Each structure stands twice: as structure tokens, then as C-alpha cells.
Amino acid sequence: MNATAPTSDVRQHILDVAHPLMLRKGFTAVGLSEILAAAQVPKGSFYHYFGSKEAFGEAMLDAYFAGYLARVDVLLAAPGTAAQALLRFFDDWLDSQTGDEAQSRCLAVKLGAEVSDLSESMRMALARGTRSVAERLMRCVEACKADGSLPAETDAPMLALTLYQSWFGASLLAKISRDRAPLDIAMASTRQQLGLPKHT
Template sequence: MTAMNATPATADVRQHILDVAHPLLLRKGFTAVGLAEILSAAQVPKGSFYHYFGSKEAFGEAVLEAYFADYLGRMDELLAQPGTAAQRVSAYFHDWLDSQTGDEAQSRCLVVKLGAEVCDLSESMRAALARGTRGITDRLARCIEAGRADGSLAAPRDAAQVGAELYQNWLGASLLAKITRDRTPLDTAMASTRQLLGLVATA
């Protein structure tokens, strides 16, 4: 008979380490968080860590991949809701606004926190960021195209360019809101998003 305190499956332990590390990285960044702190928080021995991740760099790449998997899953849910494409894309940006002005550290954007730091440290982590952010802009572009098809959006340029511009605006606004500790940049991003997409006030 299997013991009640049997060791969790490998995938579960690996995910546990990633889950525990996520808020640490949001608070401190990648370089400032040492392996000892991660191991202590996760309550796993050093040998176990290297069983799941070959290096801290490989671990950082895995953290980013897990973050984007969750983020894109949430984005897919928002962009698959009933209603027009304008209503769906508006729900996505309202969700972004709420996540960046919430009290929970886990609501903050890992791209804002780690983007500039790790791109100069690790090519594999930079590539993970590039893949993840491309997933975001691709989804925005598809929603914008759908908005043109259903007549709810009136973006004047090609959808891919508009999707990339919107993401850049919101990423920059999130960074400025973090610097200033003021939500005004995010409110400005929302206003410019409505103008760019031709969203009506009730969308």
C-alpha cells in the first residue's frame, strides 16, 4: 500500500519550485534571488533542484515559460468570451489594468520585472521572453482582425502592427506605473487603446 506521505511526482515537485520562486522573482528580480533562498522557500534539497533544472539559467527559462503558459491561457479565456471582438479585447485590457493596480504581488507583470535584466544575462531567457510576448501580440492581432470582420473595431492599420503597438504601449505604461507608483500611465494607455481601436465608451 502506498504511504500517505509518498514523494510527489517529478512534475509536481518541479512545478512547486516554479510556483514558490515566482513571487520571489517578482519582488527581487532574477539576479538578487539566490538558489539557497529558492531551495529554502520550496523546502527541497540542492540535489533535487539540479535534478529538475540543469542551472539557474535553465531554471529562469522554465519560470518564464510557466509564466507565459498561465498568462496566455488567461488571455485565451478572455478573448474567447461571448460578444463582439471589441468587447473581448476591451475585457483583456481591463484585466491588465486590474492586475497592475491590485495589491497582490503575484498580479504584477514578470516581463516588466525581468525583461531588461535577463536579456543581457541569458540568451535562452531572452528567447523565452521573445516567444511569450510574440504569443501575446499574435493573439491581439487575431482579435483585431476579428473585430474588423464583425464591424466592432475600426483600427486603421494592419492588425499585426496594431497588436504590437498596443502591447508596447501597455508594457511601457506598466513600467512607468511601477516607477511612479501611480496608475495614471495605465489609464492613459487605456484611453489611447480606445482611440487606436475606435472603441466606444461602453465597449
């Protein structure tokens, strides 16, 4: 790593390098020395950017959600009905969890259960991020009601949270079982709740 690189670049480099390590092994199993070796930065530099490993974990989750929410915004803003936009979001979720490189690319799913009892600051980062995703889904369900792709009496907050929690749980169950069946069930249920055909 170039010692003269701007601070923001070095900080982001450490976050970027650590991300796949966390996806593979989890937060606790990845030691600081492994992060330092992968990023090729000295310990002093790490503590210049992050006061502790816990602070680093919080920053990593915040950075993950910033990128993820930007992707969600793109998926939900694409042409078509709002129901099609929701389905596009969940199609993307399914692809990210079952593709050739699927290592639970959802960092929230990977770290959620592990760090929520370990670190209050990381739990709060997870809470902020997942709440922001759910809020976007709620707005999209409201748009479904407005464009007629869902009935006007649909309870938008309830449907959005039901779908999101279903997919989050299905992702965890798929990891436990090493089987995509929970995700396929979540997709079938999502299509049913959105009034869409079972198959595209």
C-alpha cells in the same frame, strides 16, 4: 515537501514557490539558497530538475507564459464583439497592475529588462512568450475587422503591436513612477483606437 511526490509535482512546486520571490525581488537578487529554503528541497533535487539557475529562469518564464496565454485565450473568447474582447484583455491587465496585490504580476515586465542582457535563453523565452501574446492580439484585431467593430482597412498587425507595446511600456513606467497614470493613459488611448467610449 514530500520526498515521494512525482517529479513533475516537485518541479512545478519549485517554480510556483519561486514565482512570487521573483516578482518581488527580481531574478538576480533571489539566490538559489532562498529558492531552496522556500521550496524546502535540497540543492541536489533542484539540480535534478534544472541544470542551472539560468535553466530554471527559462523554465519559470515558459511556465508563466503557458498560464498567461491560457488566461488570454479565455478573455478573448468571451461573448461580445472582438473589440469588447480586446478591451476585456486590457481591463484585466490594468486590474492586475493596480489591484491591492499589484507587485507587477506580469513576470515579463518585471524581468524583461533585467535578464535580456544577462541570459540569452531567458531572453528567448521572453521573446517566445511576448510574441505569442502579440499574435493572439493580432488575430483578435482581425476578428474586429470581420465583425465590423473596427474598419476593414485597419492594419491589424500594426494596431495589435502598438497596443501591446504601449501597455508593456506603460506597465514599466508605472513601476518606475509608482503611479498608475501611465496605465490610465494607455487605457484611454486603447479606447480611442478601438472606437469605444472613454468610460464604461
